[in-house]
Every structure is written in structure tokens, then in C-alpha cells.
Amino acid sequence: MSSPLSDLREMLAGRAPVAGRIISVATGSARVATAQGVVEVALDGTGNVGDRVAVRDGRAMRVQEAVEVSVFWV
Numbered sequence: 001m002s003s004p005l006s007d008l009r010e011m012l013a014g015r016a017p018v019a020g021r022i023i024s025v026a027t028g029s030a031r032v033a034t035a036q037g038v039v040e041v042a043l044d045g046t047g048n049v050g051d052r053v054a055v056r057d058g059r060a061m062r063v064q065e066a067v068e069v070s071v072f073w074v
Contacts, residue, residue, distance in 0.1 A: 017054040022047050
């Protein structure tokens with residue numbers, strides 16, 4: 001579990017991951033649209049246009065999408 005103070009320190013130091021979506025993919029790199037603008041980063045593993053990723057230290061890592069869960073009423 002993280003604390004808000006350590007999260008703030010990471011954000012200010014530029015080490016906190018930034019969320020975004022892949023807008024284009026080239027060999028080993030991807031352009032990612034984030035709230036701060038478009039960044040070009042190395043792509044860890046595979047990724048397709050439209051995938052959600054976390055950008056940290058110049059690398060994009062795919063974020064697992066939320067899975068819809070069935071609700072059963074008893």
C-alpha cells in the first residue's frame with residue numbers, strides 16, 4: 001500500500017507512472033497520448049493501438065483492462 005506523501009514525491013521526481021493510450025506503434029516503440037501530451041516511448045512486450053498503458057522511465061507497460069464481473073443476487 002502506498003502513502004499519499006510518497007506518491008507525491010514520486011510525481012514531483014518524475015518517477016510516477018503516467019497513464020495513456022497507444023496511438024501508433026512502430027518497431028519497438030510507441031506513441032502514447034497522455035494527459036500531459038503525446039510521448040514516444042519504448043514498448044515492453046506487445047501493444048496495439050488503443051491499448052491502455054502506464055508510462056514509466058521511458059517505457060510503456062500494458063495495463064490490464066477491468067474485467068466485467070457477473071453479479072448474482074441471492
